[in-house]
Amino acid sequence: MAKAEKAAAIAELKTEFESSNGAVLTEYRGLTVAQLKELRTNLGETAKFAVVKNTLTKIAADGAGLDEQFKSLLEGPSAIAFVKGDVVEAAKGLRDFAKANEHLVIKGGYIDGKSMDAAEVAKLADLESREVLLAKLAGAMKGNMAKAAAVFAALPTQTAQLAEALRAKREAAGETAEAPAAAPADDAPATEAAADEAPAE
Known part of the structure; x- marks a missing residue:
């Protein structure tokens, strides 16, 4: 691979690491081209599954700020599922495919700024x-x-x-409202008083 091609490949991988919701690292030794195609179809838009070169991927991972734990897993034939959607759905898809195809081995991942081993990715798939x-x-x-x-x-x-x-x-305690007192006689209407005092003709 020419120097320019290597630089382009590293830049592309770095962009994938930085723009993805997570990355799940696998070993695909023994899988056929048809099986890899089936896996990509099963993952759909949830993840982009790419076969990678370890040396270039380590450089890209270093540039993207991934830690040594993840980079130490880059041994043997490697392929990475760059998660574009729900990381749980992607982990489930990879786990289910690995159960049906023993040649796909999940080695670990990098999600939300944290490296994960294979057991932690399996726990994620159970969520x-x-x-x-x-x-x-x-x-x-x-x-x-x-x-x-x-x-x-x-x-x-x-x-x-x-x-x-x-x-x-x-009411039961006898607290009824008292009736208002009758008006005193002195308070009779003025018209009646005037009538009593009027002189007889």
């Missing part, structure tokens, strides 16, 4: 996908909102019941 988690969160929020709405709807009824209970309690 629920982002879509499932969001759906569960939305369901929980909807349930809580329904409960809150029911509480708010019940407040006026509960307030009326409480007021009625207090009124009944006061």
Whole structure:
């Protein structure tokens, strides 16, 4: 490979590391071209699966700021799944394909700025996908909102019941409203007084 081609390949790999949500490193020794095509199809838009050269990939990984743990895994025939979508979905896709095709070996990965070994990638694959988690969160929020709405709807009824209970309690205790006192005779209307004092004809 010419020097210019190597530089271009390193730059492309560095860009992939920097623009991806994560990277899962695998060994593909023994997989046929047809199987590699099937794997890429299965991953779809979730990840871009590329066969890489270890020496160039180490240089690109170093330039992208990946740590030594990840670079130490670059031994033997290597291929990397650059995750473009949900890292959990990509890990599930790789794990499921590896179960059906023993020649694909997951060696580790680099996700969210942290290197992961094969066991950690396997744990990641066991998690629920982002879509499932969001759906569960939305369901929980909807349930809580329904409960809150029911509480708010019940407040006026509960307030009326409480007021009625207090009124009944006061009534039972004899706290009835007193009738207003009769008006004194001196306070008779002025028109009547004037009529009594008028001189007879």
